[in-house]
Amino acid sequence: MEYKITQMKNAFYAQSGGVTSVINTSAYGVISELSRLDKSINVFAGQNGIVGLLENNLYDLSKTKKDLSLLKDSPAGMFGSCRYKLPELTEKEFYEDLFKRLDQKSIRYFFYNGGNDSADTCLKVAEAAKDQGYELSAIAVPKTIDNDLAVTDNCPGFGSVAKYIATSSKEASLDIRSMCKTSTKVFILEVMGRHAGWIAASAELANSSEDTLVHKILLPEVQLNKDAFLDGIQNDVTNYGYSVVVASEGLKNNDGNLYAASDSKDSFGHTQLGGLAPKLAQLIHNELKLKYHWSVSDYLQRSARHLASKTDLDQAFAVGVHAVKLALSGETGVMPIIKRVSNNPYKWEIGTGDLKDIANLEKTLPKEYISECGFRITSEGKQYLSPLIQGENYPEFLNGVPKYEQLDLFLSD
Amino acid sequence: MEYKITQMKNAFYAQSGGVTSVINTSAYGVISELSRLDKSINVFAGQNGIVGLLENNLYDLSKTKKDLSLLKDSPAGMFGSCRYKLPELTEKEFYEDLFKRLDQKSIRYFFYNGGNDSADTCLKVAEAAKDQGYELSAIAVPKTIDNDLAVTDNCPGFGSVAKYIATSSKEASLDIRSMCKTSTKVFILEVMGRHAGWIAASAELANSSEDTLVHKILLPEVQLNKDAFLDGIQNDVTNYGYSVVVASEGLKNNDGNLYAASDSKDSFGHTQLGGLAPKLAQLIHNELKLKYHWSVSDYLQRSARHLASKTDLDQAFAVGVHAVKLALSGETGVMPIIKRVSNNPYKWEIGTGDLKDIANLEKTLPKEYISECGFRITSEGKQYLSPLIQGENYPEFLNGVPKYEQLDLFLSD
Numbered sequence: 001m002e003y004k005i006t007q008m009k010n011a012f013y014a015q016s017g018g019v020t021s022v023i024n025t026s027a028y029g030v031i032s033e034l035s036r037l038d039k040s041i042n043v044f045a046g047q048n049g050i051v052g053l054l055e056n057n058l059y060d061l062s063k064t065k066k067d068l069s070l071l072k073d074s075p076a077g078m079f080g081s082c083r084y085k086l087p088e089l090t091e092k093e094f095y096e097d098l099f100k101r102l103d104q105k106s107i108r109y110f111f112y113n114g115g116n117d118s119a120d121t122c123l124k125v126a127e128a129a130k131d132q133g134y135e136l137s138a139i140a141v142p143k144t145i146d147n148d149l150a151v152t153d154n155c156p157g158f159g160s161v162a163k164y165i166a167t168s169s170k171e172a173s174l175d176i177r178s179m180c181k182t183s184t185k186v187f188i189l190e191v192m193g194r195h196a197g198w199i200a201a202s203a204e205l206a207n208s209s210e211d212t213l214v215h216k217i218l219l220p221e222v223q224l225n226k227d228a229f230l231d232g233i234q235n236d237v238t239n240y241g242y243s244v245v246v247a248s249e250g251l252k253n254n255d256g257n258l259y260a261a262s263d264s265k266d267s268f269g270h271t272q273l274g275g276l277a278p279k280l281a282q283l284i285h286n287e288l289k290l291k292y293h294w295s296v297s298d299y300l301q302r303s304a305r306h307l308a309s310k311t312d313l314d315q316a317f318a319v320g321v322h323a324v325k326l327a328l329s330g331e332t333g334v335m336p337i338i339k340r341v342s343n344n345p346y347k348w349e350i351g352t353g354d355l356k357d358i359a360n361l362e363k364t365l366p367k368e369y370i371s372e373c374g375f376r377i378t379s380e381g382k383q384y385l386s387p388l389i390q391g392e393n394y395p396e397f398l399n400g401v402p403k404y405e406q407l408d409l410f411l412s413d
Numbered sequence: 414m415e416y417k418i419t420q421m422k423n424a425f426y427a428q429s430g431g432v433t434s435v436i437n438t439s440a441y442g443v444i445s446e447l448s449r450l451d452k453s454i455n456v457f458a459g460q461n462g463i464v465g466l467l468e469n470n471l472y473d474l475s476k477t478k479k480d481l482s483l484l485k486d487s488p489a490g491m492f493g494s495c496r497y498k499l500p501e502l503t504e505k506e507f508y509e510d511l512f513k514r515l516d517q518k519s520i521r522y523f524f525y526n527g528g529n530d531s532a533d534t535c536l537k538v539a540e541a542a543k544d545q546g547y548e549l550s551a552i553a554v555p556k557t558i559d560n561d562l563a564v565t566d567n568c569p570g571f572g573s574v575a576k577y578i579a580t581s582s583k584e585a586s587l588d589i590r591s592m593c594k595t596s597t598k599v600f601i602l603e604v605m606g607r608h609a610g611w612i613a614a615s616a617e618l619a620n621s622s623e624d625t626l627v628h629k630i631l632l633p634e635v636q637l638n639k640d641a642f643l644d645g646i647q648n649d650v651t652n653y654g655y656s657v658v659v660a661s662e663g664l665k666n667n668d669g670n671l672y673a674a675s676d677s678k679d680s681f682g683h684t685q686l687g688g689l690a691p692k693l694a695q696l697i698h699n700e701l702k703l704k705y706h707w708s709v710s711d712y713l714q715r716s717a718r719h720l721a722s723k724t725d726l727d728q729a730f731a732v733g734v735h736a737v738k739l740a741l742s743g744e745t746g747v748m749p750i751i752k753r754v755s756n757n758p759y760k761w762e763i764g765t766g767d768l769k770d771i772a773n774l775e776k777t778l779p780k781e782y783i784s785e786c787g788f789r790i791t792s793e794g795k796q797y798l799s800p801l802i803q804g805e806n807y808p809e810f811l812n813g814v815p816k817y818e819q820l821d822l823f824l825s826d
Contacts, residue, residue: 178490
């Protein structure tokens with residue numbers, strides 16, 4: 001089909017998949033850098049990700065009166081996110097329609113801010129555009145609390161969750177330590193992380209050379225050995241008076257099945273998880289007769305902008321800025337990645353990754369980060385994790401709660 | 414029996430019941446005020462509350478080398494807490510033994526930092542001391558996240574939990590709002606509060622005149638009307654696209670029984686709660702077929718010193734200081750209370766309450782704080798709650814997590 005020939009080049013930006021406390025910071029990286037480099041570019045933000053494009057619900061950011069910089073301090077997805085799988089490239093009509101919609105707004109830059117599934121979406125759009133001769137730079141902007149994207153050293157969104165889990169584990173551990181003499185002996189914190197244990201692993205950062213506050217970390221990468229686990233809990237209670245367990249929702253039985261499966265699935269066919277902590281508590285209660293408490297942090301962990309990592313915020317902004325540089329230099333089907341230059345002092349820079357090496361892949365915790373017993377993180381693993389949670393950057397508070405001001409958004413005609 | 418006649422007057426301080434993120438601040442109030450008023454007073458802290466006294470495990474704080482002011486920034490109970498019910502006053506031998514132990518250390522000031530059950534302990538000690546002619550000022554120092562102590566306007570520990578729940582509810586609500594178009598429609602946050610809904614009520618502080626972010630608050634004071642609840646959820650999803658529910662663990666069925674009872678009990682015979690959120694999620698899923706997420710904040714909410722309320726910290730310190738003034742002026746069987754002088758601007762002062770009016774009683778949410786529908790908090794209720802969460806006071810961070818330095822504690826001979 002024929003597309004408009006126009007000098008005007010506008011941009012599309014959208015958020016996809018589970019949101020984070022810093023994804024809006026990446027949005028601001030994209031939007032502010034576009035504005036800095038070329039004021040003529042208008043940005044249309046998809047309402048609820050790519051779904052906004054398909055349903056003709058695009059926010060015209062030129063109509064927004066508030067200062068866009070407030071994006072930096074507000075968690076979750078300001079424009080709405082989605083879980084939506086694009087059809088295969090063979091569905092040519094679908095993509096023709098998609099490009100017609102982009103062409104109507106003279107959109108030549110396409111920024112898709114998400115994780116593995118979103119990289120798949122962005123790659124399909126890049127490839128379909130090439131196939132159909134639609135001029136488009138399609139750039140993925142990395143975001144996932146799961147930290148499981150390939151090629152990049154780490155993922156924006158993860159560092160803040162890691163800081164939240166390390167902090168919360170430490171606080172809860174001091175709590176149960178106070179109570180264990182006459183009351184609760186075991187505390188279980190369930191954290192996110194479907195197939196990769198990065199979030200659970202971050203609880204190791206609560207431990208120091210002086211104090212072990214988290215005693216067992218249960219990873220999706222290590223099938224649960226119930227006997228070793230229960231023996232370990234009993235030993236912790238004997239040695240420390242209590243035991244703190246941080247468990248990834250994706251923990252598996254020794255038959256490889258999820259320890260806490262429910263029958264609900266999302267639009268990608270992934271099983272909806274949750275409910276691991278009470279199951280583990282029941283196991284411990286039945287087998288060891290110990291008093292327990294448990295917590296499921298769920299959305300709290302990934303939306304906790306009040307405890308965001310400064311490093312994470314810096315990197316979230318940087319990948320947004322770099323995505324624009326890639327787009328304006330004519331790249332497509334790529335994603336800015338974070339490269340670790342050194343650990344001590346921690347230095348990082350932004351590079352470029354090919355979406356073919358990223359889409360739909362999952363990077364799990366390497367063996368050398370997992371202790372021999374399978375329940376702890378090695379010092380090598382801690383060295384990897386520690387820099388990502390450094391620094392604090394508190395939001396503005398109003399009336400005792402974070403302000404988290406929202407943008408005034410207007411749909412385009 | 415005969416007790417020592419001595420000029421020396423020492424003090425006992427102990428922590429009891431569920432700990433909070435500011436109970437150590439009250440400890441510092443007691444200890445620093447004792448030192449300021451009379452340097453000759455030595456403080457013995459009970460290891461794990463009154464149990465430390467009964468088992469002869471007392472920390473001699475004169476042996477501690479670190480600066481005691483670090484108590485102000487560390488959550489949970491630095492000296493260990495307990496759930497331990499003292500026998501009736503008719504058990505004279507028990508109390509004789511208790512006073513013999515106190516007398517050995519020349520302890521004439523007894524500070525017991527806790528909630529309703531702890532007020533009961535302190536009152537028993539005060540009355541037994543009178544009965545048996547043991548010179549003792551027994552003062553309760555208020556502490557409970559449940560905010561359910563009678564006589565006092567509010568309780569140290571509560572304001573910080575309220576700030577945590579209001580903030581976390583707001584953050585999680587922004588998260589689900591981002592996702593609701595194509596994914597999760599209902600989020601349920603389970604919070605503590607056994608018989609009083611103060612903590613759940615504090616989620617109302619996430620709402621403002623511009624934005625309703627928390628749609629349903631389930632209180633122990635209002636028996637669950639399932640039909641109205643489910644209709645309300647469906648309406649929220651229709652009107653807002655999603656629904657956020659904050660539910661107190663003590664929620665009751667319309668037969669008056671706990672909605673989520675387990676069969677485990679603590680040493681006071683209270684049922685151990687938890688597991689309400691997944692039960693509500695199941696109800697919503699079964700009846701409305703809506704996709705849900707749920708979280709149980711458990712220990713995380715009450716140990717979150719990283720998000721403590723400055724007002725709460727100030728009051729926790731003040732009740733500790735005032736407890737010393739009461740003790741040194743010869744009072745016994747009393748507790749410092751917080752009195753609200755005005756709402757706008759918020760002003761408070763410390764008064765004195767009689768433990769007979771406090772021990773074992775529970776102050777629940779008054780009717781005028783609960784909206785007519787039973788699922789929200791009135792503006793009168795918000796006016797009560799709001800001042801208690803004002804102000805931030807962040808702990809020092811080290812390596813990306815709060816430092817929470819622990820005291821070097823040594824048992825006395």
